[in-house]
Amino acid sequence: MTTGTRVLVLNAGSSSVKYQLIDMLDGSRLASGLVERIGELSGRLLHLPLTGEPRETVRRFADHDGALHAVADELAADLMGLDSPELAAIGHRVVHGGLRFTRPTLITDAVVAEIRRLIPVAPLHNPANITGIEVARSIRPDLPQVAVFDTAFHATLPEYAARYAIDRKTADEHRVRRYGFHGTSHQYVSRATARLLGRDPAELNVIVLHLGNGASASAVAGGVCVETSMGLTPLEGLVMGTRSGDVDPGLVFHLHRVGGLTIDQIDDLLNRRSGLLGLCGDNDMREVVRRAQDGDDDAKLAFDSYVHRIRRYLGGYYAVLGRVDAVAFTAGVGENSVEVRAAVCANLEELGISVEPELNAVRSREARVISPSYGRVTVAVVPTDEELEIAQQTFALVHEV
Numbered sequence: 068m069t070t071g072t073r074v075l076v077l078n079a080g081s082s083s084v085k086y087q088l089i090d091m092l093d094g095s096r097l098a099s100g101l102v103e104r105i106g107e108l109s110g111r112l113l114h115l116p117l118t119g120e121p122r123e124t125v126r127r128f129a130d131h132d133g134a135l136h137a138v139a140d141e142l143a144a145d146l147m148g149l150d151s152p153e154l155a156a157i158g159h160r161v162v163h164g165g166l167r168f169t170r171p172t173l174i175t176d177a178v179v180a181e182i183r184r185l186i187p188v189a190p191l192h193n194p195a196n197i198t199g200i201e202v203a204r205s206i207r208p209d210l211p212q213v214a215v216f217d218t219a220f221h222a223t224l225p226e227y228a229a230r231y232a233i234d235r236k237t238a239d240e241h242r243v244r245r246y247g248f249h250g251t252s253h254q255y256v257s258r259a260t261a262r263l264l265g266r267d268p269a270e271l272n273v274i275v276l277h278l279g280n281g282a283s284a285s286a287v288a289g290g291v292c293v294e295t296s297m298g299l300t301p302l303e304g305l306v307m308g309t310r311s312g313d314v315d316p317g318l319v320f321h322l323h324r325v326g327g328l329t330i331d332q333i334d335d336l337l338n339r340r341s342g343l344l345g346l347c348g349d350n351d352m353r354e355v356v357r358r359a360q361d362g363d364d365d366a367k368l369a370f371d372s373y374v375h376r377i378r379r380y381l382g383g384y385y386a387v388l389g390r391v392d393a394v395a396f397t398a399g400v401g402e403n404s405v406e407v408r409a410a411v412c413a414n415l416e417e418l419g420i421s422v423e424p425e426l427n428a429v430r431s432r433e434a435r436v437i438s439p440s441y442g443r444v445t446v447a448v449v450p451t452d453e454e455l456e457i458a459q460q461t462f463a464l465v466h467e468v
């Protein structure tokens with residue numbers, strides 16, 4: 068079908084695009100980078116070629132379309148442009164796949180239409196994913212493009228975990244159920260944790276804590292996801308950078324009926340003005356920790372709420388799994404915040420969970436164990452690599468006969 072060995076992966080977020088060009092023969096990164104603050108006055112493109120200096124461009128990127136063309140130009144400048152015959156396919160992260168997409172999928176007009184139909188249940192993400200697909204298809208209409216869905220890994224949730232306890236007819240009519248997100252990361256990290264421990268994923272029970280801008284937890288039993296904290300949309304569950312996570316759904320009626328807020332205003336409140344940002348005015352965990360350490364009460368409350376919510380899920384998933392072999396911290400906060408990891412695991416010796424302060428303080432890009440050797444549960448930091456996972460699933464699909 069294709070002779071190329073390279074896959075370009077596009078991970079378009081609400082205000083950013085991350086990309087990697089990977090050679091599938093040896094897994095090497097030929098180039099990677101990100102465009103951030105898309106739509107704002109001062110955006111930034113950081114391109115990291117395989118060899119040579121990183122290139123930084125600071126200017127306004129009005130929209131995703133402009134940002135993606137700038138990425139194509141950077142790759143072309145390295146003589147690895149989208150016109151390269153060595154490119155086998157382009158893999159796209161797509162956040163919501165609904166009921167229909169539970170496997171990597173070759174993109175057609177009908178697939179794009181279905182991803183578009185799902186925008187109301189992933190309003191921050193699916194629109195950006197579609198733009199990424201459209202720009203890539205316009206530049207290389209001949210090349211296979213593959214969508215890899217955040218929801219796919221969670222398709223194995225048992226029915227009693229996936230259902231909300233609401234009227235079944237209404238739920239079925241509107242396809243209301245818990246889908247879960249960040250699945251590509253939960254899948255990659257649960258397997259990488261097994262690798263780190265030298266164990267077979269099929270015999271390992273892992274709790275994965277993906278703590279990035281969006282944040283979610285999952286319980287993975289023998290390689291199969293059995294619980295996850297996000298639901299119909301990426302709003303349920305943990306406290307996030309700007310998202311509230313779990314709230315009493317009655318809050319929506321209250322703010323509407325008594326507070327006079329419209330549904331769109333409540334949507335904006337819970338998705339964009341809540342979480343750490345809502346509690347203390349900062350959504351970056353580095354800033355929250357710095358302020359909390361300086362004695363700022365709002366930042367301390369935000370930090371404590373964030374950690375408390377994770378601990379509730381950690382305890383809950385312990386009960387769901389019955390036996391836990393490992394807890395894996397991943398994504399921006401999970402991989403970098405010594406303070407969050409220490410606070411999440413504090414006083415859990417009765418559950419066999421603890422971290423060794425010296426190991427926890429190590430700064431590294433490598434997967435590593437941070438629990439003491441006597442710990443019944445291995446606590447680990449396992450850097451996620453959604454792009455590599457997407458590239459592998461994309462390459463495998465285009466080589467299926």
Ligand SMILES: Nc1ncnc2c1ncn2[C@@H]1O[C@H](COP(=O)(O)OP(=O)(O)O)[C@@H](O)[C@H]1O
Pocket residue numbers: 080278279280281308350351352353398399400403404
């Ligand atoms: N050194 C650090 N300490 C604490 N938090 C960090 C650190 N570095 C990054 N982060 C957090 O990671 C978040 C981004 O995580 P990331 O996984 O890249 O998010 P996403 O992929 O969802 O955009 C930032 O908002 C920031 O709060």
Ligand SMILES: CC(=O)OP(=O)(O)O
Pocket residue numbers: 080162192217248249279280281282301
């Ligand atoms: C689904 C989701 O929340 O993704 P992100 O963390 O990239 O915002």
Ligand SMILES: [Mg+2]
Pocket residue numbers: 279280398
């Ligand atoms: Mg992410």
